Amino acid sequence: MAGVRTPRETWTNRTAIFAVFVALVIMLTPIYWIAATAFKPRNLATTIPPTVAFTPEVSPFVKLFTKRSQLREQPTQEEYDAAPWWEKMVFDGGEKVVRNRKTGEVRSSGYGDRFKNSLIVSIISTLVAVSMGTLTAYGFSRFKVKGEDDWLFFILSTRMLPPVVVAIPMFLMYRVVGLNDTHMGLIILYTAFNLSFAVWIMKGFIDEIPKEYEEAALVDGYTRMQAFFKVVLPEALTGMAATAVLCFITAWNEYAFALIMTNRNAQTAPPYIPSQVGSGLPDWTVIAAGTLLFLIPVAIFTFLLRNHLLRGMSFGAIRK
Amino acid sequence: MAQIEMRNVQKFFGANQVLKDFHLTIEDGEFVVMLGQSGGGKTTALRAIAGLETITDGKILINGKEVQDKKAADRDIAFVFQSFSLYPHMTVRENIAFPLRAVRMDAAERDSAIKEVAETLQIAQHLDRKPSALSGGDMQRVAIGRALVRRPQALLMDEPLGVLDTELREQMRAEIKRLHIARGSTSVYVTHDQIEAMSLADRIVILHDGVLQQVGSPDDVYLHPTNLFVAKFVGSPVMNIADVHIEGSRVALPGDGAGFQFDETTLSKLQNTGDGVTLGIRPEAVLLSQKKSKGYVEAVTTNIEPLGSHDIVDVRLGDTVMRARTESGFVRGEGAQVWVNLDPSQAHFFDNKTELNLRGGA
Ligand SMILES: Nc1ncnc2c1ncn2[C@@H]1O[C@H](COP(=O)(O)OP(=O)(O)OP(=O)(O)O)[C@@H](O)[C@H]1O
Ligand SMILES: [Mg+2]
Numbered sequence: 217m218a219g220v221r222t223p224r225e226t227w228t229n230r231t232a233i234f235a236v237f238v239a240l241v242i243m244l245t246p247i248y249w250i251a252a253t254a255f256k257p258r259n260l261a262t263t264i265p266p267t268v269a270f271t272p273e274v275s276p277f278v279k280l281f282t283k284r285s286q287l288r289e290q291p292t293q294e295e296y297d298a299a300p301w302w303e304k305m306v307f308d309g310g311e312k313v314v315r316n317r318k319t320g321e322v323r324s325s326g327y328g329d330r331f332k333n334s335l336i337v338s339i340i341s342t343l344v345a346v347s348m349g350t351l352t353a354y355g356f357s358r359f360k361v362k363g364e365d366d367w368l369f370f371i372l373s374t375r376m377l378p379p380v381v382v383a384i385p386m387f388l389m390y391r392v393v394g395l396n397d398t399h400m401g402l403i404i405l406y407t408a409f410n411l412s413f414a415v416w417i418m419k420g421f422i423d424e425i426p427k428e429y430e431e432a433a434l435v436d437g438y439t440r441m442q443a444f445f446k447v448v449l450p451e452a453l454t455g456m457a458a459t460a461v462l463c464f465i466t467a468w469n470e471y472a473f474a475l476i477m478t479n480r481n482a483q484t485a486p487p488y489i490p491s492q493v494g495s496g497l498p499d500w501t502v503i504a505a506g507t508l509l510f511l512i513p514v515a516i517f518t519f520l521l522r523n524h525l526l527r528g529m530s531f532g533a534i535r536k
Numbered sequence: 537m538a539q540i541e542m543r544n545v546q547k548f549f550g551a552n553q554v555l556k557d558f559h560l561t562i563e564d565g566e567f568v569v570m571l572g573q574s575g576g577g578k579t580t581a582l583r584a585i586a587g588l589e590t591i592t593d594g595k596i597l598i599n600g601k602e603v604q605d606k607k608a609a610d611r612d613i614a615f616v617f618q619s620f621s622l623y624p625h626m627t628v629r630e631n632i633a634f635p636l637r638a639v640r641m642d643a644a645e646r647d648s649a650i651k652e653v654a655e656t657l658q659i660a661q662h663l664d665r666k667p668s669a670l671s672g673g674d675m676q677r678v679a680i681g682r683a684l685v686r687r688p689q690a691l692l693m694d695e696p697l698g699v700l701d702t703e704l705r706e707q708m709r710a711e712i713k714r715l716h717i718a719r720g721s722t723s724v725y726v727t728h729d730q731i732e733a734m735s736l737a738d739r740i741v742i743l744h745d746g747v748l749q750q751v752g753s754p755d756d757v758y759l760h761p762t763n764l765f766v767a768k769f770v771g772s773p774v775m776n777i778a779d780v781h782i783e784g785s786r787v788a789l790p791g792d793g794a795g796f797q798f799d800e801t802t803l804s805k806l807q808n809t810g811d812g813v814t815l816g817i818r819p820e821a822v823l824l825s826q827k828k829s830k831g832y833v834e835a836v837t838t839n840i841e842p843l844g845s846h847d848i849v850d851v852r853l854g855d856t857v858m859r860a861r862t863e864s865g866f867v868r869g870e871g872a873q874v875w876v877n878l879d880p881s882q883a884h885f886f887d888n889k890t891e892l893n894l895r896g897g898a
Binding site for chain 2: 432433434450451
C-alpha cells in the first residue's frame with residue numbers, strides 16, 4: 217500500500233483535494249471579507265465593486281472601543297498635535313472621542329464589557345454543563361436507572377422547542393426572581409440549554425469506556441468516587457473536550473435569549489454588534505472589527521482542543 | 537492467602553436465575569478452575585466472590601468471615617479480566633503501582649514490590665511503556681502483575697488468556713502454573729477451554745446453567761463424570777453416547793443383534809429407574825481388532841481422521857456410529873471390516889431420566 221498508488225487512487229486523491237479546496241474557499245470567503253473590511257478606511261468599505269487593494273488601517277478597532285460623536289468644528293492645530301495617535305485617527309474620520317466632562321477620561325463604547333460578559337457567561341456555563349453532563353451521563357451509563365430511556369428522552373426533549381418560544385415566559389419568570397440582566401441568569405439559561413446535549417454526547421463516550429476499568433479499581437481498594445476520578449475521567453477527557461467546544465460555541469453565539477434577557481449589565485457581544493448597525497449611518501468597518509474580534513476566542517479554543525476534538529468526533533463513529 | 541466458601545448462593549438477574557444454590561469451598565492455596573459453556577454463570581460466580589456483583593441470597597465467606605455484604609475494596613481480592621484490564625493513560629509501572637497507591641504504601645516499598653513482580657513476570661523492560669505499546673501476552677502479564685503485587689488474599693481470573701492466540705496461550709498457561717506453584721496463592725480461574733482447565737487445576741468445577749455439575753480433580757471429572765453433561769462436556773473427541781438395551785450380561789446397541797458381554801454383577805448393581813439407560817464410552821475405551829476374536833462384534837469403518845500421533849476411526853455398529861482411538865495407520869481405509877469391543881471398566885451408564893451416572897461417578 218505505502219507509497220504506491222494506482223492511477224485510479226491518484227485521481228480519487230486529486231478530486232478529494234480539489235473538493236476540500238472548494239469547500240474551504242466557500243467557507244473562508246465571508247471571513248476574509250470581514251477581516252478585510254475591519255482594516256479598511258470607512259470610505260472604501262462599501263464600494264461597488266469591492267476594493268481589494270487598500271492601505272490597512274487600525275482605526276476601525278480604535279472606534280470599536282471608544283464612544284465617539286460627530287465633529288461640529290475642526291479641532292485646532294494644538295488640539296490635534298496634543299492628541300495621541302489613536303485620537304488623531306478619530307479626528308481624521310471626522311469624529312471626536314467623547315470624554316468624561318469632569319475627569320477627561322475617554323468614554324468606552326461598551327464593546328469591551330460585552331466581550332468580557334460573553335467570555336464569563338460562555339466559559340462558566342460550558343464548564344458547568346460539561347461537568348454536570350459528565351456526571352449525569354456516568355450515572356445513566358453505569359447504574360440501573362428506572363425508566364432510563366424515558367429520562368434520556370425527557371432530557372433531550374428540552375432541545376426540541378426553538379429557544380425563542382420560551383423566551384417570553386423565561387423573561388417574565390426571570391423578572392420576578394431578579395435574574396434579568398445578570399450574568400447568573402444567562403449562565404443558568406445556557407447551562408440548562410447545553411446540559412441535555414452534554415448528557416447525550418457524554419453518555420456515548422462513557423458507554424465506550426469499558427466498565428472493567430472501574431471494576432479493576434474497585435477490587436484494588438478504591439471507592440467508586442475515586443475510581444471515577446482516577447480512571448473514568450482521564451479516559452473521558454477527549455469526549456469532554458469535544459463536548460466543551462460544542463457547548464462553548466453554542467453559548468458564545470447565542471443571540472435570542474441574550475437580546476431579550478439582558479441590556480446593560482450582562483449583555484453579551486452578539487446582541488450588541490448588530491445594535492450598532494441601527495445607530496445612525498452604520499460604520500461597517502467598526503462592525504467588521506467587532507465581528508472579527510468576536511471570532512477569535514472560538515478559534516483559539518477550538519485550536520487548543522483540536523487533537524481531542526478530532527479523536528472525539530470520530531471516537532463513537534468508528535467503534536459503534 | 538485464604539479459604540473461600542460459597543454457601544447456598546443464589547443470584548437472579550431479574551427473573552433469570554444465574555446461580556442456583558451454589559455450594560463450593562476453595563481451600564487455602566488451591567487452584568480451582570471453573571469450566572462451563574458460555575452463559576453458564578462462571579463470570580457471575582467469580583464476580584460474586586470479588587464483590588462486583590451482589591448476590592440475591594446465601595453467604596460468601598473468606599477465611600470464615602462473611603463478606604457478602606462487604607464492598608469489593610474491603611475483600612482484599614484481586615481480579616484479572618479477560619480484556620481491558622490495563623489503564624491506557626498510565627504506564628505499565630503506574631498500572632502496577634495503582635493498587636499499592638490505594639493502600640498508601642510508601643514509595644520505597646512500592647518500588648521494590650513493583651520490581652519484584654516485574655522480574656517474576658519478565659516485564660521489567662516494559663515498565664515505562666504505555667499498555668498500547670505491548671503485545672497481547674505482555675498486557676496480560678502486566679494485568680497479572682498488577683493483581684499479584686499487593687499480595688491479595690486470593691487471585692480471581694476470568695478467562696485471562698481468552699484473547700490470546702494458541703501458542704501464546706500455552707506459554708502463558710505454563711507461566712501461570714509456575715507462578716501459582718511459586719506463590720501458592722488461592723486462585724480461581726474461569727475458562728471454557730478444557731485443556732486449560734485440565735492442565736492448571738487442582739480441582740475443576742463444572743458449571744452448567746448456573747448449577748454445579750461436578751467438583752473434582754481433573755482425573756475425577758474425566759474418569760468418573762457424575763452425569764451425562766459432564767461426560768459429554770469433558771474430553772475431546774467427545775465421549776460416545778448410545779441408547780442401549782441391557783439383558784442379563786449383554787449390552788446391546790440399537791440395530792445390533794450381538795451386543796457386548798459385561799460382567800453381570802456390574803450391570804445388576806446399576807440403580808435403574810426404569811426409564812432406560814444410556815451408554816457412555818470414551819474413544820480410547822472402544823477397542824478395535826483386525827480379526828474376529830472372543831467378545832468382539834463385527835463392524836464397518838465409515839471415516840478415518842489421521843491425527844499424526846493417533847487416528848480417530850468411526851465404526852458403524854448396527855444403527856450406531858462410534859468413534860475409536862487407535863494407533864496411527866491401524867485401519868487402512870473406509871468400508872473396512874473390523875471387530876469392536878468395549879473396555880467394561882471404562883464404560884459409563886447414565887439414567888435416561890436423571891442423566892446421573894449409574895456407576896456412582898466420582
Ligand atoms: N448484568 C447482567 N444483567 C442481566 N443478565 C446478566 C448479567 N450478567 C450476566 N447475565 C446473564 O447471566 C448468565 C450467566 O452469565 P455469565 O457471564 O456469568 O456466564 P459465563 O459462564 O461467564 O459465560 P461466558 O463463557 O460467555 O463468559 C447469562 O445468561 C447472562 O445473560
Ligand atoms: Mg464469562
